[in-house]
Amino acid sequence: MIFSQKALGIQESFLNKWDSDIKYRIGKGEDVLQFNLGQPDFACPAFVQEAIAAVNGRERNNFYNHTGGTDAVREALAEEARELLGAEYAREETILTNGAKEALFLAFAALLNAGDEAIVVAPFWPTYLEQIRFLGAVPVIVEAGEDFGLEAAAIRKAVGPRTRLIVINNPNNPTGATYGREALAEIARLAAEKDLAVISDEVYNATVFDGKEHVSLAGFPGMKERAVIIDGFSKALSMTGYRLGYALAAQETIANMIKIKSDLNGNTNSFFQMVLEEVLLRRHAEFVQFLAFTREEYALRRDLLSAGLAEMGIEHHRPAGSFYVLARIPQKLGMGSREFAAYLLDRAGVAVAPGIFFGENYDDRFRFSFGSARADLSAGLERLRAVL
Numbered sequence: 340m341i342f343s344q345k346a347l348g349i350q351e352s353f354l355n356k357w358d359s360d361i362k363y364r365i366g367k368g369e370d371v372l373q374f375n376l377g378q379p380d381f382a383c384p385a386f387v388q389e390a391i392a393a394v395n396g397r398e399r400n401n402f403y404n405h406t407g408g409t410d411a412v413r414e415a416l417a418e419e420a421r422e423l424l425g426a427e428y429a430r431e432e433t434i435l436t437n438g439a440k441e442a443l444f445l446a447f448a449a450l451l452n453a454g455d456e457a458i459v460v461a462p463f464w465p466t467y468l469e470q471i472r473f474l475g476a477v478p479v480i481v482e483a484g485e486d487f488g489l490e491a492a493a494i495r496k497a498v499g500p501r502t503r504l505i506v507i508n509n510p511n512n513p514t515g516a517t518y519g520r521e522a523l524a525e526i527a528r529l530a531a532e533k534d535l536a537v538i539s540d541e542v543y544n545a546t547v548f549d550g551k552e553h554v555s556l557a558g559f560p561g562m563k564e565r566a567v568i569i570d571g572f573s574k575a576l577s578m579t580g581y582r583l584g585y586a587l588a589a590q591e592t593i594a595n596m597i598k599i600k601s602d603l604n605g606n607t608n609s610f611f612q613m614v615l616e617e618v619l620l621r622r623h624a625e626f627v628q629f630l631a632f633t634r635e636e637y638a639l640r641r642d643l644l645s646a647g648l649a650e651m652g653i654e655h656h657r658p659a660g661s662f663y664v665l666a667r668i669p670q671k672l673g674m675g676s677r678e679f680a681a682y683l684l685d686r687a688g689v690a691v692a693p694g695i696f697f698g699e700n701y702d703d704r705f706r707f708s709f710g711s712a713r714a715d716l717s718a719g720l721e722r723l724r725a726v727l
């Protein structure tokens with residue numbers, strides 16, 4: 340069989356493939372503690388389960404509906420943006436998608452022509468690169484600055500005649516960095532000056548620590564027109580498998596994304612749109628409460644993990660948001676990140692993500708997720724201590 344250049348030109352998500360390999364071993368009976376994936380360990384909250392029960396058996400929950408989301412869902416998303424991001428969006432400036440992953444793909448597909456360049460800040464979540472490449476566009480990697488912050492001067496230097504957009508991820512996977520007002524203002528200024536779009540992936544916006552609040556790019560001058568804000572419910576409500584994400588952008592951008600989605604997969608799951616309506620409209624207080632509870636719990640997990648790694652002399656950047664730690668592989672082992680991850684899996688039954696997944700300059704690191712419960716984190720650290 341001859342396969343398309345497009346299919347041959349991309350990789351299966353490193354993170355998904357690595358996770359499938361690990362799950363296969365667990366299925367065979369191996370004792371593995373998983374810290375390799377961005378999977379919150381919380382059960383789906385009770386109020387979401389109640390909404391699911393309420394929608395079950397409701398009329399027309401099995402029917403097709405609007406490609407971009409029902410009017411009620413889109414209005415609720417606009418309201419959500421007002422509360423969470425402090426930005427004004429109208430219903431027509433929202434789209435509900437199959438996870439944030441689809442929102443990202445639709446945004447890239449709406450904005451990039453083959454040969455266009457898209458600037459991606461490293462270390463990065465690897466899906467950005469493959470989606471951009473799949474469209475025949477070219478990712479241009481710019482390294483993050485000090486403490487994994489945004490380095491506007493370096494981004495500016497990378498802008499060329501084919502540059503169409505910049506991708507940022509705040510709070511960041513895999514570094515846990517968050518971006519402040521000054522850095523975001525510079526990105527907004529640069530985008531306006533060079534006539535660029537910005538894809539701002541903010542799926543971890545509910546998880547910011549130390550009393551700080553998330554700063555969304557949405558609120559900066561000109562960003563209503565130029566930015567596509569990506570968000571979703573996978574991480575916030577611990578429902579990664581239900582595949583509910585969304586984007587906020589100018590109406591014209593959203594209209595183009597809807598056009599593509601209409602021919603790709605049509606509407607996002609009707610049943611779960613009804614569930615989302617229940618959750619966002621009628622159970623909103625519980626939603627907000629759950630976010631506050633998980634934020635506190637993640638902060639405790641971060642402290643536990645960070646202290647445990649420090650105790651072993653493992654250098655790492657203390658996350659200000661999201662639920663990942665990017666740590667340095669102990670030099671004495673002399674291992675690259677794939678070798679180190681395989682070693683930990685084989686010898687300690689501990690699964691982490693190799694740093695190389697997040698950029699070629701990060702082969703001396705590994706990413707440890709603290710989506711897992713504190714007891715699992717403690718056990719994982721204990722296993723790590725034993726093999727190191």
Ligand code: PLP
Nearest residue numbers: 377438439440464512571573584
């Ligand atoms: N963006 C980032 C930075 C992520 O880490 C993830 C998932 O790990 C996603 C987007 C995808 O989220 P979803 O499950 O909504 O597709």
